[in-house]
Amino acid sequence: MDHLPLKDDILEAHLRIRPWINHTPVFTSAYLNALSGSELFFKCENLQKVGAFKSRGAVNAVFSLQEEALAGVCTHSSGNHAQALARAAALRGIPAYIVMPDNAPRVKVDAVKSYGGRITFCEPTLQARESTLLEVSKKTGAIEIHPYNDYRVITGQATAAMELLEQVPGLQIIMPPVGGGGLLSGTALSNRYFNPGGRTLAAEPEGADDAFRSLQAGHIIPSIGPRTIADGLLTSLGSRTFPIIRDHVERILTVSEANILKSMRLIWERMKLVIEPSAALPLGAVLQYPEIFQGVRTGLILSGGNVDLDRFSWSKP
Amino acid sequence: MDHLPLKDDILEAHLRIRPWINHTPVFTSAYLNALSGSELFFKCENLQKVGAFKSRGAVNAVFSLQEEALAGVCTHSSGNHAQALARAAALRGIPAYIVMPDNAPRVKVDAVKSYGGRITFCEPTLQARESTLLEVSKKTGAIEIHPYNDYRVITGQATAAMELLEQVPGLQIIMPPVGGGGLLSGTALSNRYFNPGGRTLAAEPEGADDAFRSLQAGHIIPSIGPRTIADGLLTSLGSRTFPIIRDHVERILTVSEANILKSMRLIWERMKLVIEPSAALPLGAVLQYPEIFQGVRTGLILSGGNVDLDRFSWSKP
Numbered sequence: 001m002d003h004l005p006l007k008d009d010i011l012e013a014h015l016r017i018r019p020w021i022n023h024t025p026v027f028t029s030a031y032l033n034a035l036s037g038s039e040l041f042f043k044c045e046n047l048q049k050v051g052a053f054k055s056r057g058a059v060n061a062v063f064s065l066q067e068e069a070l071a072g073v074c075t076h077s078s079g080n081h082a083q084a085l086a087r088a089a090a091l092r093g094i095p096a097y098i099v100m101p102d103n104a105p106r107v108k109v110d111a112v113k114s115y116g117g118r119i120t121f122c123e124p125t126l127q128a129r130e131s132t133l134l135e136v137s138k139k140t141g142a143i144e145i146h147p148y149n150d151y152r153v154i155t156g157q158a159t160a161a162m163e164l165l166e167q168v169p170g171l172q173i174i175m176p177p178v179g180g181g182g183l184l185s186g187t188a189l190s191n192r193y194f195n196p197g198g199r200t201l202a203a204e205p206e207g208a209d210d211a212f213r214s215l216q217a218g219h220i221i222p223s224i225g226p227r228t229i230a231d232g233l234l235t236s237l238g239s240r241t242f243p244i245i246r247d248h249v250e251r252i253l254t255v256s257e258a259n260i261l262k263s264m265r266l267i268w269e270r271m272k273l274v275i276e277p278s279a280a281l282p283l284g285a286v287l288q289y290p291e292i293f294q295g296v297r298t299g300l301i302l303s304g305g306n307v308d309l310d311r312f313s314w315s316k317p
Numbered sequence: 318m319d320h321l322p323l324k325d326d327i328l329e330a331h332l333r334i335r336p337w338i339n340h341t342p343v344f345t346s347a348y349l350n351a352l353s354g355s356e357l358f359f360k361c362e363n364l365q366k367v368g369a370f371k372s373r374g375a376v377n378a379v380f381s382l383q384e385e386a387l388a389g390v391c392t393h394s395s396g397n398h399a400q401a402l403a404r405a406a407a408l409r410g411i412p413a414y415i416v417m418p419d420n421a422p423r424v425k426v427d428a429v430k431s432y433g434g435r436i437t438f439c440e441p442t443l444q445a446r447e448s449t450l451l452e453v454s455k456k457t458g459a460i461e462i463h464p465y466n467d468y469r470v471i472t473g474q475a476t477a478a479m480e481l482l483e484q485v486p487g488l489q490i491i492m493p494p495v496g497g498g499g500l501l502s503g504t505a506l507s508n509r510y511f512n513p514g515g516r517t518l519a520a521e522p523e524g525a526d527d528a529f530r531s532l533q534a535g536h537i538i539p540s541i542g543p544r545t546i547a548d549g550l551l552t553s554l555g556s557r558t559f560p561i562i563r564d565h566v567e568r569i570l571t572v573s574e575a576n577i578l579k580s581m582r583l584i585w586e587r588m589k590l591v592i593e594p595s596a597a598l599p600l601g602a603v604l605q606y607p608e609i610f611q612g613v614r615t616g617l618i619l620s621g622g623n624v625d626l627d628r629f630s631w632s633k634p
Contacts, residue, residue: 268626274589305589309582
């Protein structure tokens with residue numbers, strides 16, 4: 001698939017992935033509605049398979065492959081995409097080769113292994129990751145599935161907003177977080193196709209605001225030295241995600257670390273949902289820019305729930 | 318209502334409380350099924366109003382009151398019942414007088430206040446709590462709603478298992494945690510009425526095993542000096558809950574602190590649900606007594622999600 005995803009592509013993707021993913025619920029909170037003055041609808045992709053929306057794109061990409069897929073798929077990632085791709089490949093019955101930096105957290109390595117992913121470790125630099133991936137791909141014949149700069153992946157991620165629009169009619173704004181832009185560009189396309197007149201916004205950490213600056217500059221500005229607790233949002237936009245975002249996203253709102261943490265805690269405490277920091281960004285934006293959301297029916301995508309609980313101390317009696 | 322709750326009482330209670338409570342979802346986890354060898358269905362009362370099943374009993378009790386209710390309701394509690402009663406009274410438009418120990422955590426006091434509860438503080442002893450409650454009741458004319466030793470409350474709690482049985486046909490075992498026995502006795506009655514042949518078990522902390530010992534002794538043994546992280550399960554059985562439990566509960570399984578913590582973490586990590594320690598008891602029992610649950614369709618009640626996040630350290634980037 002080498003064209004901008006069309007409406008039918010998203011509908012087909014939804015049918016393709018449906019047997020392998022969760023149709024996640026939409027939650028609301030009277031408390032957070034009162035706090036924000038908005039009407040908030042949370043699409044719970046933290047309750048998605050492997051704990052993140054990434055399952056959608058990975059399953060769509062892997063199950064879109066034809067004969068050329070027999071040799072397997074590969075990627076470099078230490079995040080949710082690695083797990084999602086390993087799981088999708090296992091479901092298809094083909095190998096997944098995952099290149100990971102040798103300093104990747106044990107818990108991420110174990111998760112990829114638990115889905116049968118075959119790991120190759122490398123130095124923790126982008127250059128080493130890319131060159132190692134090239135070697136792996138050459139040696140195995142595996143097809144690379146990029147975490148976001150791939151139309152099949154973007155189309156899969158688009159199904160989250162498509163479902164949300166089926167579940168909640170009349171949304172005026174939909175807002176995911178933005179890292180590499182796979183979820184955001186998919187969301188923007190679904191909002192355009194399935195919700196004419198609906199606005200797409202995005203939330204980005206102030207400490208990793210390359211997408212915000214890219215939109216202002218009119219070209220991709222790479223993410224250099226990002227500093228944020230939202231470790232799923234460190235990457236730069238890609239050649240396929242940037243144009244979609246430029247054309248269909250109204251605005252990117254940058255969110256302070258304090259508001260990210262506050263929002264994460266509010267969702268844990270008030271909604272009883274475990275989310276990862278990246279998933280707190282959209283609520284953080286609602287709290288930081290309340291005037292935009294007053295009285296507005298707003299869909300927020302809780303992108304994932306894979307937080308490392310070892311970073312929290314578990315008290316004993 | 319001064320009789321053992323009948324089937325029709327539970328059905329009526331469900332209709333009575335339905336406008337004021339959440340019809341909570343049932344979650345499953347492929348991972349926990351594989352880990353336990355059981356088929357587990359989690360009734361998510363952590364997603365209930367005020368974050369606990371206690372809303373059911375409190376709403377049923379408050380909305381069962383007739384004219385005598387105008388002066389309000391009262392109780393002594395520093396837990397979920399206090400919040401649930403304050404909320405229920407506010408919905409009915411009557412005052413709620415809550416007696417709390419003067420060492421109650423700030424977060425609990427604030428929660429009761431946020432629902433409009435009128436708090437009287439007292440020394441942190443059972444004697445002081447009871448005598449203060451008596452004074453408050455005399456002075457205000459408010460009716461006492463006991464947290465569990467009250468048939469209206471028991472009937473309300475019974476609606477959780479009733480819903481679960483509607484949501485998941487063919488459950489062979491239902492298992493809540495047990496503290497004072499309100500949820501357990503209600504669950505046992507619903508299982509008997511709506512699921513003939515279904516077995517009711519309960520999970521109790523080893524460090525607070527008074528219900529286990531009471532069933533063995535054939536009479537109520539008070540809970541003295543309990544030691545457990547499951548702070549919702551410290552109380553003794555009551556004169557109304559004990560006979561129901563004695564007659565309709567097959568077995569109480571005591572669970573180690575290690576298994577409580579492990580289960581709480583598994584549910585946070587794998588199901589992305591914030592639960593309080595008391596709600597982890599049933600999964601803890603499944604893990605500690607696997608032979609009982611092999612291949613058995615088992616309903617577990619996640620009783621609440623009100624955990625004090627200040628006990629966890631929130632890391633910064």
